Amino acid sequence: MRLDVNKQSRLWWTLSAAVVVAGLISMVISWQQLGAPLRPSLDFVGGTRLQLELDCSVPGNCDRPIESGTVRSILATQGLGNSSIQVVGEENLGLSIRTSNLDVDQRTQLINSLTAELGSFDPEKNQIDTVGPTIGRQLFTQGLLALIVSFAGIIVYLSFRFQFDYALFAIVALFHDVLITLGIFSILGLGFGLEVDSLFIVALLTIIGFSVNDTVVIYDRIRETLAQDKLNRPIDQIVDEAVNQTLGRSINTTATTMLPLVGIFLFGGETLKFFALALIVGFLAGVYSSLFLASTLLVWWRQRNGQELSPVAEGPTPVEASPDSNEG
Numbered sequence: 001m002r003l004d005v006n007k008q009s010r011l012w013w014t015l016s017a018a019v020v021v022a023g024l025i026s027m028v029i030s031w032q033q034l035g036a037p038l039r040p041s042l043d044f045v046g047g048t049r050l051q052l053e054l055d056c057s058v059p060g061n062c063d064r065p066i067e068s069g070t071v072r073s074i075l076a077t078q079g080l081g082n083s084s085i086q087v088v089g090e091e092n093l094g095l096s097i098r099t100s101n102l103d104v105d106q107r108t109q110l111i112n113s114l115t116a117e118l119g120s121f122d123p124e125k126n127q128i129d130t131v132g133p134t135i136g137r138q139l140f141t142q143g144l145l146a147l148i149v150s151f152a153g154i155i156v157y158l159s160f161r162f163q164f165d166y167a168l169f170a171i172v173a174l175f176h177d178v179l180i181t182l183g184i185f186s187i188l189g190l191g192f193g194l195e196v197d198s199l200f201i202v203a204l205l206t207i208i209g210f211s212v213n214d215t216v217v218i219y220d221r222i223r224e225t226l227a228q229d230k231l232n233r234p235i236d237q238i239v240d241e242a243v244n245q246t247l248g249r250s251i252n253t254t255a256t257t258m259l260p261l262v263g264i265f266l267f268g269g270e271t272l273k274f275f276a277l278a279l280i281v282g283f284l285a286g287v288y289s290s291l292f293l294a295s296t297l298l299v300w301w302r303q304r305n306g307q308e309l310s311p312v313a314e315g316p317t318p319v320e321a322s323p324d325s326n327e328g
Contacts, residue, residue, distance in 0.1 A: 005295060046137075051094070058120050
């Protein structure tokens with residue numbers, strides 16, 4: 001299979017722009033409704049979360065599903081009307097409530113009121129988490145700082161290893177991957193109540209590392225192909241050849257990475273399920289941006305400025321960056 005990547009460059013850019021814009025619109029709406037571009041979990045905002053499930057071993061206890069309006073009324077009577085309520089489970093027999101910090105007596109009173117109205121809850125499946133607002137702010141600040149430091153380190157690394165325009169469009173590809181992941185999770189937060197927690201920050205950092213590695217491999221092959229070119233071919237042909245030479249490696253690496261992630265998403269439980277989903281979205285966006293954005297934007301920039309690709313002194317020589325090292 002051979003791709004003429006640069007002949008369809010505007011198609012790749014349009015597809016990316018459409019997904020990014022949809023995500024940005026979702027984040028704006030989310031900011032207006034929730035005060036944050038994504039629906040934050042208890043990790044970031046602090047408070048108490050109760051996850052309850054009806055006990056179906058009690059006769060007649062699960063005959064009717066839970067209605068969010070009934071739960072909202074119960075919370076309102078206790079001054080908790082602004083709490084986040086989500087009815088969960090295939091038959092709507094589970095309940096997730098996120099509210100302000102509650103002490104032991106307040107939690108007991110709330111659960112008793114819910115039990116009196118909805119039925120008995122299974123004590124083995126109930127889960128109550130409490131996080132202070134100070135800890136939540138610290139987690140958010142530290143996670144944001146980790147993202148900024150990682151981006152700064154990657155910019156420095158790429159600037160030394162490649163020429164400036166190489167590094168510039170590699171960073172553009174990284175921002176693309178992060179925005180795609182943020183946008184998808186913002187849409188899921190608005191549509192399905194999906195929250196992001198501290199593991200989401202870890203997922204973003206992992207996505208950045210995966211994506212930049214794929215882009216560096218392609219850029220190395222572009223330099224190597226240019227150095228070996230004796231026909232003075234146009235830049236777009238050289239880049240197309242480099243992309244096609246790394247295409248098999250990118251597909252194989254991504255496919256083998258997706259297999260365990262899909263397994264974790266399907267069978268890893270609630271804690272790791274959405275962490276795996278974030279990695280799946282980010283890794284797919286990463287391989288897409290490396291193949292179809294970083295390379296085509298570099299060609300567009302060089303053609304626009306009438307420049308020729310030229311080997312740079314920094315980084316591996318063609319002997320050091322052999323085909324075997326990039327195919328493995």
